[in-house]
Amino acid sequence: MRLIEIACKERLKSILHNEGLRYTSQRQEIWNELLESKEHRDAEEIYYSLMNRGIQVSRATVYRTIDMLVKNNMIEKLDIGDGKARFEYNDKYKHHDHLICTACGKIVEFYSKNIDKYQREIAKKNKFELLHHSHHLFGICEDCQ
């Protein structure tokens, strides 16, 4: 097991403990599923991906575990405006923002040092202690124009 995986496993264990939930291999598999994917998927897609990998887990457990991971900032919940919540691993060392096509739902990731810097300055000016942020730009992608 790589060091990062061990760190992530310990983090999951401590969060489950704080939530009063048991650490189970199913919950670990759900966390791994998000940790190892670069996609922006909804809970159903995550559930079917687990099924396809032969992991026996109920839909309810998938939904509840995802909610718990969002609540603890382990994963990010994305609202791209189509009524379906999408989820991705919240890698605080590789932060990125999103460009979202409102016609086809395509999501493009970007990172701007300057945008992050301005956001921190704005928070500071307003005496906000910044915990995390979510920055989405909505528009029409090249293919849909």
Ligand SMILES: [Zn+2]
């Ligand atoms: Zn598009």
Ligand SMILES: [Zn+2]
């Ligand atoms: Zn993303």
